[in-house]
Amino acid sequence: MVRSPNRRPGYVLVAVLLVVVVLSLASYRYLAAMTSEAIVAQRTTEQAQVRAYAISGVYDAMAKISDPNTFLNTLAGNPTNAPTAFTNVAVGNGDESSYRGAGQFSLMYAAAAPDGSGITVYNGAADEQGKLNINTLIKLDPTGEVLYAALMLLPNMTEDVADAIVDWVDADDTPRTSGAESDYYAGLTPPYQAKNGPLNSIDELLLVKGVTPQLLYGNDRNRNGRLDPGEEDGNDLNQGWSAFLTVYGREVNADSDGNARVFLQDTDMSTNYEALTDALGQEMADYVMAYRLFTTSSTATTTLSATSSGSSSSGGMTIVITTTSKTSSNKTTTATPDQVTDAVQNALALGTAKEKNKISSVLSLVNTQVTLPKASGAGPNTPDVVVACPLNDPAKMQQYLPLLLDKTTTTSGGEMVPRINVNTAPQEVLMALPGVSPTDVQNALAIRSGLDMTSLEARTGAWLVTQAQMSPTVFQTLEKYISGRSSVYRLQSLGYFANSGPVARVEAVIDTSPGAPRILYFRDLTDLGGGFDPPR
Numbered sequence: 450m451v452r453s454p455n456r457r458p459g460y461v462l463v464a465v466l467l468v469v470v471v472l473s474l475a476s477y478r479y480l481a482a483m484t485s486e487a488i489v490a491q492r493t494t495e496q497a498q499v500r501a502y503a504i505s506g507v508y509d510a511m512a513k514i515s516d517p518n519t520f521l522n523t524l525a526g527n528p529t530n531a532p533t534a535f536t537n538v539a540v541g542n543g544d545e546s547s548y549r550g551a552g553q554f555s556l557m558y559a560a561a562a563p564d565g566s567g568i569t570v571y572n573g574a575a576d577e578q579g580k581l582n583i584n585t586l587i588k589l590d591p592t593g594e595v596l597y598a599a600l601m602l603l604p605n606m607t608e609d610v611a612d613a614i615v616d617w618v619d620a621d622d623t624p625r626t627s628g629a630e631s632d633y634y635a636g637l638t639p640p641y642q643a644k645n646g647p648l649n650s651i652d653e654l655l656l657v658k659g660v661t662p663q664l665l666y667g668n669d670r671n672r673n674g675r676l677d678p679g680e681e682d683g684n685d686l687n688q689g690w691s692a693f694l695t696v697y698g699r700e701v702n703a704d705s706d707g708n709a710r711v712f713l714q715d716t717d718m719s720t721n722y723e724a725l726t727d728a729l730g731q732e733m734a735d736y737v738m739a740y741r742l743f744t745t746s747s748t749a750t751t752t753l754s755a756t757s758s759g760s761s762s763s764g765g766m767t768i769v770i771t772t773t774s775k776t777s778s779n780k781t782t783t784a785t786p787d788q789v790t791d792a793v794q795n796a797l798a799l800g801t802a803k804e805k806n807k808i809s810s811v812l813s814l815v816n817t818q819v820t821l822p823k824a825s826g827a828g829p830n831t832p833d834v835v836v837a838c839p840l841n842d843p844a845k846m847q848q849y850l851p852l853l854l855d856k857t858t859t860t861s862g863g864e865m866v867p868r869i870n871v872n873t874a875p876q877e878v879l880m881a882l883p884g885v886s887p888t889d890v891q892n893a894l895a896i897r898s899g900l901d902m903t904s905l906e907a908r909t910g911a912w913l914v915t916q917a918q919m920s921p922t923v924f925q926t927l928e929k930y931i932s933g934r935s936s937v938y939r940l941q942s943l944g945y946f947a948n949s950g951p952v953a954r955v956e957a958v959i960d961t962s963p964g965a966p967r968i969l970y971f972r973d974l975t976d977l978g979g980g981f982d983p984p985r
Contacts, residue, residue: 502944506554515961526902532572550947559674574938579873599881610659673980698867710858728856812925854909868932952979
């Protein structure tokens with residue numbers, strides 16, 4: 450049979466079909482790859498966005514807490530629990546053009562409830578200065594005994610671990626009874642030396658003999674206030690020693706308005722008197738200056754007791770007033786306010802006035818009196834003119850003690866060793882303060898729940914004496930350890946979209962000192978999971 454010259458082979462059609470199929474498959478693979486790339490790009494973009502939202506929360510907290518007006522009015526003096534200010538805060542202009550909704554952040558952290566009922570989640574920034582500062586305690590007492598005693602009152606603490614922690618931060622390389630110094634750590638693999646200096650982060654404690662992650666951070670390893678899968682260890686939820694210890698803190702030697710405090714040991718007596726009058730008013734300024742000018746350390750004594758016949762009480766405080774005059778043979782009369790003012794101003798006008806008695810603590814003024822100098826030519830039987838300290842009057846104690854603690858200082862310089870904020874410290878931290886009794890702690894916990902955190906009593910810690918019945922003697926012992934204000938906070942910021950999508954979580958420690966807020970520590974916690982459920 451002869452093939453027609455116009456007929457073509459069929460295999461050409463098959464080849465064309467194969468080419469079409471191959472090209473179709475290639476196009477499909479390309480489309481799938483591009484779709485995957487687009488999804489990855491979208492998710493990467495969204496993850497970067499929510500991380501930026503979370504970081505925005507850190508800077509927003511720094512701005513709000515460091516601004517005095519916002520701190521007192523918007524945050525009511527308490528940024529540790531301010532859901533209105535720190536929940537579902539829109540980033541930028543709140544554009545909701547994305548199907549996921551506007552970008553937002555919330556500040557959330559887990560801490561022990563004030564009533565001891567367990568771990569609670571709060572919206573705000575945790576007060577880092579409500580904890581025991583290891584660096585502060587070793588600086589105030591280089592022997593380490595105060596730090597050791599405080600550590601021993603923490604849950605699950607043992608003598609050997611407490612000794613080892615003190616050895617790690619004290620300046621010497623001599624081990625305590627149950628402690629460890631460089632000779633011990635040099636025998637480990639790999640070897641290292643004891644720090645023998647201040648800690649840079651709480652994580653450094655994991656290098657100390659006997660300190661384990663379980664003891665330091667408890668079983669809440671991702672720090673979200675609940676036991677997630679893999680965290681259950683048969684024990685109740687706990688945050689370990691990290692809930693009570695810190696290495697961060699800062700305290701500027703300034704009053705609640707941000708002004709430098711009046712130094713009570715200033716040798717320029719006239720200038721100091723003027724500054725005291727502006728800060729405290731005439732009555733208290735006159736007494737402070739009269740105390741410095743006209744008394745010596747043996748002029749007055751102080752006797753305080755909880756109850757006694759003939760005592761007076763106000764604001765939950767009872768004081769028995771016992772004073773001695775530098776002359777006991779003469780009768781005494783009570784000075785009028787004008788007499789005190791004249792005596793002080795006349796002494797200063799001579800230009801030769803010198804300090805006879807230093808004020809080491811404003812509480813040392815409690816229960817004292819001053820005998821004014823006698824007028825020139827006064828006879829030997831002229832009665833002594835005596836003025837009692839206004840703080841001896843419980844009503845005036847409530848008026849003047851907060852002012853004295855806020856406006857004056859016995860520490861020179863612009864910075865102080867950072868102290869513990871008694872308004873936010875948990876019970877375990879309050880119990881670890883030197884000289885404090887369980888009754889003092891229980892009284893403080895009962896009173897502070899109803900405190901107005903914007904008041905001067907709260908912001909100076911004076912309420913411990915004026916309302917919580919703490920002895921002025923005990924408060925004087927605590928004065929270098931405690932305060933009523935903070936500037937350093939630890940926070941966790943969640944970034945997310947309003948409707949759905951990924952969540953980022955970052956942790957930061959911030960210094961909110963007025964005029965110079967800054968980040969002291971930063972860590973991205975996203976790898977540990979969102980931790981908290983965003984309040985979308």
